[in-house]
Amino acid sequence: MLSARRHSHVSQGMSLLLVLGMIGILVLAGCGSRPAATEAIEEESELIIAQGVDATTLDPNMHAEAPTTNVVSNIYDSLLIRDEDGEIRPSLAESLSNVDDHTWELTLRDDVEFHNGEPFDAESVRYTIKRILDPENNSPQAGDLSAIKHVEVLDDYTVRLITHQPFPTLPAQLVDRQMVPPIYTEEKGADRLSSQPVGTGPYRFVSWKRDEKIVLEANEDYWRGTPSIKKVVFRVVPENSTRIAELQAGKVDLIVNVPPHQAEDLESSPDTRVERVPSTRVIFVATVSDEPGPLADPRVRRALNLAVDAESIIDSVLQGNGIPLQGQPVTENHFGFNPAVDPSGYDPQKARDLLAEAGYQDGLSLEMDTPDGRYLMDKEVAQAVAGQLQQVGVDVSLNIREWGVFVERIMNRQTAPLVLVGWGNSTFDADATVYPWFRTGQRFCFYENAEVDQLLDDARETMDEEARLQTYHQVMEILSDDAPWIFLHQQMDIYGVSERLDWTARPDERIEVFDADIR
Amino acid sequence: MTRYMLRRLSHSVFILVGISLVTFLLVHLSGDPASLYLPLDASPEDVEAVRASLGLDRPLHRQYLEFVRGAVRGDFGISLRHREPALNLVIQRLPATLQLAVAGMGVAVLTAIPLGVVAAVRRESPVSTLASVAGLLGQSMPVFWLGLLLILLLSVKMRLLPPSGRGGISHLIMPAVTIGTYSMAMVMRLMRSAVLDVLGRDFIRTARSKGLPERLVIYRHALRNALIPVVTVTGLQFGVLLGGAVITETVFSWPGLGRLLIQAFNNRDMPTIQAAVFVMAVMIVAVNLITDLAYSHLDPTVRFG
Numbered sequence: 001m002l003s004a005r006r007h008s009h010v011s012q013g014m015s016l017l018l019v020l021g022m023i024g025i026l027v028l029a030g031c032g033s034r035p036a037a038t039e040a041i042e043e044e045s046e047l048i049i050a051q052g053v054d055a056t057t058l059d060p061n062m063h064a065e066a067p068t069t070n071v072v073s074n075i076y077d078s079l080l081i082r083d084e085d086g087e088i089r090p091s092l093a094e095s096l097s098n099v100d101d102h103t104w105e106l107t108l109r110d111d112v113e114f115h116n117g118e119p120f121d122a123e124s125v126r127y128t129i130k131r132i133l134d135p136e137n138n139s140p141q142a143g144d145l146s147a148i149k150h151v152e153v154l155d156d157y158t159v160r161l162i163t164h165q166p167f168p169t170l171p172a173q174l175v176d177r178q179m180v181p182p183i184y185t186e187e188k189g190a191d192r193l194s195s196q197p198v199g200t201g202p203y204r205f206v207s208w209k210r211d212e213k214i215v216l217e218a219n220e221d222y223w224r225g226t227p228s229i230k231k232v233v234f235r236v237v238p239e240n241s242t243r244i245a246e247l248q249a250g251k252v253d254l255i256v257n258v259p260p261h262q263a264e265d266l267e268s269s270p271d272t273r274v275e276r277v278p279s280t281r282v283i284f285v286a287t288v289s290d291e292p293g294p295l296a297d298p299r300v301r302r303a304l305n306l307a308v309d310a311e312s313i314i315d316s317v318l319q320g321n322g323i324p325l326q327g328q329p330v331t332e333n334h335f336g337f338n339p340a341v342d343p344s345g346y347d348p349q350k351a352r353d354l355l356a357e358a359g360y361q362d363g364l365s366l367e368m369d370t371p372d373g374r375y376l377m378d379k380e381v382a383q384a385v386a387g388q389l390q391q392v393g394v395d396v397s398l399n400i401r402e403w404g405v406f407v408e409r410i411m412n413r414q415t416a417p418l419v420l421v422g423w424g425n426s427t428f429d430a431d432a433t434v435y436p437w438f439r440t441g442q443r444f445c446f447y448e449n450a451e452v453d454q455l456l457d458d459a460r461e462t463m464d465e466e467a468r469l470q471t472y473h474q475v476m477e478i479l480s481d482d483a484p485w486i487f488l489h490q491q492m493d494i495y496g497v498s499e500r501l502d503w504t505a506r507p508d509e510r511i512e513v514f515d516a517d518i519r
Numbered sequence: 520m521t522r523y524m525l526r527r528l529s530h531s532v533f534i535l536v537g538i539s540l541v542t543f544l545l546v547h548l549s550g551d552p553a554s555l556y557l558p559l560d561a562s563p564e565d566v567e568a569v570r571a572s573l574g575l576d577r578p579l580h581r582q583y584l585e586f587v588r589g590a591v592r593g594d595f596g597i598s599l600r601h602r603e604p605a606l607n608l609v610i611q612r613l614p615a616t617l618q619l620a621v622a623g624m625g626v627a628v629l630t631a632i633p634l635g636v637v638a639a640v641r642r643e644s645p646v647s648t649l650a651s652v653a654g655l656l657g658q659s660m661p662v663f664w665l666g667l668l669l670i671l672l673l674s675v676k677m678r679l680l681p682p683s684g685r686g687g688i689s690h691l692i693m694p695a696v697t698i699g700t701y702s703m704a705m706v707m708r709l710m711r712s713a714v715l716d717v718l719g720r721d722f723i724r725t726a727r728s729k730g731l732p733e734r735l736v737i738y739r740h741a742l743r744n745a746l747i748p749v750v751t752v753t754g755l756q757f758g759v760l761l762g763g764a765v766i767t768e769t770v771f772s773w774p775g776l777g778r779l780l781i782q783a784f785n786n787r788d789m790p791t792i793q794a795a796v797f798v799m800a801v802m803i804v805a806v807n808l809i810t811d812l813a814y815s816h817l818d819p820t821v822r823f824g
Contacts, residue, residue, distance in 0.1 A: 049767040053782070056600050125587065194602065210611055211774035212685060237683055243681040404550045404787050411566070504637045 013179055033075045045230040045518055048197050048252040048502065049511060054211050059194040060178035061132050068255075069176070070511045071214055076178035076199030079106060079125065080171055084515075085508055086241045086428050092120065092200065092420045097240040101166040101463050103477060109158040112223050113205045114181040122153040127162070127182035137190075144173045168468060172427040202227045202514040211236050216513075224514065230339040232513050244496060247272055253498040253518075256510065260319040260376065266496045275495040277505035278323050281333060281424040283375055285368065285385060285486035287436070288446040290415045292367070295417050299358040301483040305344050306351035307392040310488050312383045317345060317377050322489035329423075329433050333507060336430025336459075336472030341480045343487070363393030367420035371406045375422040376491050381421045385486065410444070422491065426508045430472045431460065438475075438484065445460050447484040477495040525754060527811065531804045535562055538800045539590065542793055543583050547586035551575070555779030574598070589655040590797065600782070602820035605790035608779060615685055616775035619698060619767065620760045620798050622691055626699035627706055635710025636745075639718065640737060650707060659705025662763055666697040683772035698767040709752055713745035720744075747817050754810025758803045 019421045053067040060076045061141065061398030063069075079093040091097075093106040100383065110119040129151050132139045137338065147167040152160040163170065185193050197205045200225065203216035214234040218227040235252060237243045243255040246260055258274065266272045287295045287304070307329075314322040323331070330336055366389075370382035378402055386396035399416060402408065408419065409415045425432045436442045438449070440454045452475055459471040479485075495505050503516040553570045570576050573587065589596060595605040628657050638650035673693060674682035717723065718741055726736045765777035776795055782789035 057602060062602070135568070138572065191603070209774065210608070210770075211778055235684065235772070236774070238769050238778065239772070240771060241667050242670060242683045242770055245667075245675050249674045249678060249682050251681060381789075403785065410549050476778075 050252040054236045057194040058197040104161045118181045126151045184254040255496040258494040260321045275505040279493040281491045291446040303351040304356035309346040321492040325487035338473040338476035365395040367416035369416040370420040595794035605794035622695035623699035627703035631707035635707040639714035645675040654708045757806045
């Protein structure tokens, strides 16, 4: 009844108008002048950062995510820090030494106070570490410190950490463990620490509007000196294109996770630039080789590596924003990287020969799982890999999985025999990659090699750096030859930056505002 | 009237119980939150411990009863991700979503009704053509695309409005237009055809032949009758707006319920999903109830008893 007469009014004039209107919108959107970008941010020493998601908590011991780390690392300090080159340096701990293979002694600074006036001392260290390890607290960081058996307070500024077994990567683990004030946390409770954090860091907490913004102000009494940027705002802007628009409109100074195909717009503008840095995250296709099937044969796995051209995937799918892996699971920035390993390269003919040798001259079919939107262009990378494998007669059927389902399948060892994964390792030590992935019995280990198991166990308990490095070099040789992964690339982190901001991207994804400046 | 209201209220309670059951089942069947709650390298023992501490190791019907017992008291449990009572998280974000939905509705109704009436009364005028174009574009443009286009045009190129975030009125304009456009188109087309329909009826001819001025004919007789279907649809559009809020809130970084819900789904944060869906359901049921009452008020032939 209602629509009986509607269509009689649709005239030719209307469709013409419609077309003109649409053209008009597109034209308006496509041109127009661009006034200076920086006029919008009023205060000169105010920095606005836009991330895709909000912090989940401001309690530094109860999370395991980069966006939260970016906020809390400006409020709190840890015992040790990493400089821009990835070297571990003293921070709240002035020095670190080994009393014996099981005992680390830390000498703490004696001139540091929390923002509420509470002194930082040995008790803060003991309290924080116990807090992370306490099973009651369910801290996602507990696993990182599980080697610590006991914390011994020698005096106000000296602490000893006693480990169950020799634990050479302890300093790397202490880098991300931020110190909380014991009295404040005990008296006010963990909820208060999470919503009104008190640290020793360069910035004090001001306010937090959930899913909107977190405001921090400079801690003028900071022990490393007065921060030059006086106010920091972390905004939450989930949509990539909107984040870029915020930067272009001059409303924010720094944005994270710029998609590769949108980086060019920011580079060509005089008001903005792009900062790229090789991240600690590697992208690869893991093979399930510890179960019977074609992938149990190392020749097949080698063939898959020869059939995939990582460089062309980087060029075509990632617009050049990646670095090919060198036939081993860690990047050259990681301790344990073996420069002598010769990556197999791209050789489809050799791949076909190897497959034929293994009895698959007529090809084979494999399933592959990939997440969608978790890593830079992950689904597209997986499709490119599948396409290249097709060329040598490996028929891949790709399952694109929602992240929750994807994780659950890996956790329950129900994953497809090929699975595209990204693995971040910000300890800069091979152990945090190769142990979970290649030590039999570990959660992500879909590979079986008794020799590798032995070497990995040895490396874990070797305190001598050089000997440990040699052990990992051996591991990398074996892995390169045995090819448990299809080695793809190291991901690039891409940031959009306002020209008025003096800041350099770090390989560990952190945004240290203390080191930045506004021009 | 009171009996009618009581009956409608009891229907609403049934609907809410049904929604809670369906949400509960869907969320529990869609996967195990424990594996997402911990970092990827957590041990299987850790995962088991978390499952136990969240009560996920108990049989499903016991978990549901537990959930209902809490929900009745307003306790939906602690958010797995935020470690805060889930209902608090929802209530914190409710004002932003309501503001957006009401502003969107305002934009929709305030433009759709006059435009629809004029388009019906002056059928050959440019306004009518404009209305048809707006109706077609409004209903066919994806919300996502419209939002980004507005940002590019009004924020990046012309620097008139802030691209995203919540703040003053200037922050509200683009999200409200974006979320209201679909409903605007819908309501306007309906308004136009309803007025056209009413204008052809006998009582309008009678009114005109009485010598009533055309303005009075339109306002007093035609409009009131044409509004009846429009009110119903507008009420239903409120639900559409709350659903559309998920996309609009993401595009415009609007800190509302829609975004909370999306994140909660991605993290299998069951308490938060349940609390958010429940609160949204309550709002939609309430708006439908109000619409029905308004309907019976506008149309004297609708009387329930």
